[in-house]
Amino acid sequence: MITKLEELCKQAQNSGKKAIIAGSNDTHVLEAVKDAKQLNIIEPIFIGDRKKTEQCASTVNFNISNFEIIDCQSESQIAQKAVELMHQDKADILIKGLINTAVILKWVLNKDYNLNTGNLLSHVALMEIPSYHKLIFISDVALNIAPDLEQKASIVLNSIILANKLGYEKPKVALISSNEKVSLKLESSVDAAILAKMGDRGVFGPCIIDGPLALDIAISKEALDQKGIKSQVNGDADILIVPHIDAGNVLYKSLIHFASAETAGVIVGSRKPVVVTSRADSAKSKLYSIALSSLL
Amino acid sequence: MITKLEELCKQAQNSGKKAIIAGSNDTHVLEAVKDAKQLNIIEPIFIGDRKKTEQCASTVNFNISNFEIIDCQSESQIAQKAVELMHQDKADILIKGLINTAVILKWVLNKDYNLNTGNLLSHVALMEIPSYHKLIFISDVALNIAPDLEQKASIVLNSIILANKLGYEKPKVALISSNEKVSLKLESSVDAAILAKMGDRGVFGPCIIDGPLALDIAISKEALDQKGIKSQVNGDADILIVPHIDAGNVLYKSLIHFASAETAGVIVGSRKPVVVTSRADSAKSKLYSIALSSLL
Numbered sequence: 041m042i043t044k045l046e047e048l049c050k051q052a053q054n055s056g057k058k059a060i061i062a063g064s065n066d067t068h069v070l071e072a073v074k075d076a077k078q079l080n081i082i083e084p085i086f087i088g089d090r091k092k093t094e095q096c097a098s099t100v101n102f103n104i105s106n107f108e109i110i111d112c113q114s115e116s117q118i119a120q121k122a123v124e125l126m127h128q129d130k131a132d133i134l135i136k137g138l139i140n141t142a143v144i145l146k147w148v149l150n151k152d153y154n155l156n157t158g159n160l161l162s163h164v165a166l167m168e169i170p171s172y173h174k175l176i177f178i179s180d181v182a183l184n185i186a187p188d189l190e191q192k193a194s195i196v197l198n199s200i201i202l203a204n205k206l207g208y209e210k211p212k213v214a215l216i217s218s219n220e221k222v223s224l225k226l227e228s229s230v231d232a233a234i235l236a237k238m239g240d241r242g243v244f245g246p247c248i249i250d251g252p253l254a255l256d257i258a259i260s261k262e263a264l265d266q267k268g269i270k271s272q273v274n275g276d277a278d279i280l281i282v283p284h285i286d287a288g289n290v291l292y293k294s295l296i297h298f299a300s301a302e303t304a305g306v307i308v309g310s311r312k313p314v315v316v317t318s319r320a321d322s323a324k325s326k327l328y329s330i331a332l333s334s335l336l
Numbered sequence: 337m338i339t340k341l342e343e344l345c346k347q348a349q350n351s352g353k354k355a356i357i358a359g360s361n362d363t364h365v366l367e368a369v370k371d372a373k374q375l376n377i378i379e380p381i382f383i384g385d386r387k388k389t390e391q392c393a394s395t396v397n398f399n400i401s402n403f404e405i406i407d408c409q410s411e412s413q414i415a416q417k418a419v420e421l422m423h424q425d426k427a428d429i430l431i432k433g434l435i436n437t438a439v440i441l442k443w444v445l446n447k448d449y450n451l452n453t454g455n456l457l458s459h460v461a462l463m464e465i466p467s468y469h470k471l472i473f474i475s476d477v478a479l480n481i482a483p484d485l486e487q488k489a490s491i492v493l494n495s496i497i498l499a500n501k502l503g504y505e506k507p508k509v510a511l512i513s514s515n516e517k518v519s520l521k522l523e524s525s526v527d528a529a530i531l532a533k534m535g536d537r538g539v540f541g542p543c544i545i546d547g548p549l550a551l552d553i554a555i556s557k558e559a560l561d562q563k564g565i566k567s568q569v570n571g572d573a574d575i576l577i578v579p580h581i582d583a584g585n586v587l588y589k590s591l592i593h594f595a596s597a598e599t600a601g602v603i604v605g606s607r608k609p610v611v612v613t614s615r616a617d618s619a620k621s622k623l624y625s626i627a628l629s630s631l632l
Contacts, residue, residue: 297555
């Protein structure tokens with residue numbers, strides 16, 4: 041079981057997975073790809089403007105002369121070509137470079153290619169927080185804006201599948217709301233109650249799932265006891281499911297900016313993982329994201 | 337201008353404001369009241385079960401024999417009596433003890449008493465985060481569940497009035513959303529755009545207000561520059577307005593549990609402040625909340 045983000049790199053080292061960099065003329069992503077290549081986590085294939093890609097690579101001191109570069113300008117063509125190669129099993133991981141996320145995902149979801157399994161795509165962030173004793177998965181902080189109940193169920197399932205792959209056999213899932221009481225005025229609490237009961241009935245496979253839980257009683261046994269609440273998650277959640285992107289986003293950014301958290305993130309739900317690093321991510325975080333995706 | 341929570345106590349010391357403790361048979365609140373009395377921040381009046389109140393006071397080693405105790409059992413009567421005394425200007429601050437928050441607020445909002453000014457009541461939390469260089473106000477993390485645009489405008493105004501009273505003459509207000517782009521699919525971003533423009537037109541008085549802003553670019557000039565966005569708040573927000581209680585609650589609890597933040601909180605919008613401390617609050621935080629309310 042992964043307990044530190046650095047272990048992602050150790051486990052992924054020398055896996056040499058084929059990774060497509062879609063929109064490869066991007067210094068930020070090339071830096072991370074360079075790091076990942078140095079550890080032999082991935083074997084990159086670049087798709088993008090060849091000249092610009094070579095310039096960016098030279099800026100970050102990355103010798104890419106031995107790798108395949110598919111020269112391509114249009115965003116839509118870059119995305120289509122990338123997804124086509126994934127479909128043909130010529131690559132295992134799709135890494136977004138300088139290209140609109142929506143364009144990439146549109147092609148990932150295209151039914152002519154087998155990346156689309158019919159599942160909802162969702163983003164999972166794996167957070168390492170210095171003040172906290174364990175890693176925490178959070179979903180969805182980046183992709184689905186205001187998921188309905190069915191979409192939330194998919195988000196739960198995607199995150200559990202990811203945790204399973206990292207060795208969490210029976211992850212503890214907290215369905216986050218601002219209140220542990222089920223209040224009919226608070227949609228997140230109602231949805232959490234339903235999802236928790238679905239989980240009890242085995243819908244999500246082996247897991248311990250409870251909600252609605254406020255953040256404090258999801259991650260602190262002390263807070264749980266203080267409030268006198270009983271929860272199978274027992275203040276020891278592995279996975280936090282947030283009810284809305286606004287809630288997830290402030291939590292994610294609060295952890296990074298105020299609690300010095302490092303993170304690895306990946307989009308799951310497609311047949312193969314998609315990495316969407318953000319310019320604001322630290323260099324470490326970008327590398328961890330690639331390593332994480334290579335383990336899936 | 338207040339820059340550390342401890343300054344709240346220093347400024348409030350010896351102000352000797354009359355404070356009503358509604359539902360006074362509560363050891364947690366009595367501990368905070370004892371601390372506040374020792375600094376002569378408040379002069380308490382207790383309303384609640386006399387015997388139980390005396391027992392609780394003795395548990396926390398608080399000699400209350402010289403203070404007024406109004407013997408009263410029923411929650412509704414406790415709340416009514418408390419609000420009546422506030423209405424008659426026999427007290428300046430209302431502190432919730434062991435009594436349902438909804439019951440207290442129902443009486444605060446009762447139009448027969450002049451605490452109800454017709455304004456929305458909202459909660460403001462003032463956060464001191466060790467990893468951050470300044471205090472931050474956050475609203476509303478505790479009271480209004482899913483405020484509509486009109487309620488959000490009141491939440492903004494209430495928080496600015498509070499900041500003004502603490503010496504922030506022209507506070508910088510960030511309207512938080514998960515995205516800085518105005519996306520018509522993301523309600524928080526649309527509302528933020530409207531509120532920001534209202535602010536530009538002077539609706540909220542002297543302040544610098546901008547949104548939608550994601551948390552990172554609201555509180556980090558570096559993140560703002562990295563994303564290439566221009567904002568008058570300039571990554572240096574004094575006040576964060578969250579779009580929904582779920583977003584506020586995870587932010588608040590993340591700061592406390594993962595970033596070791598201390599906090600002071602108060603309900604504003606009524607003619608006189610109401611303090612609603614939670615059992616989960618630290619002893620310091622409860623004292624700070626009382627000190628904060630005594631400065632309003």
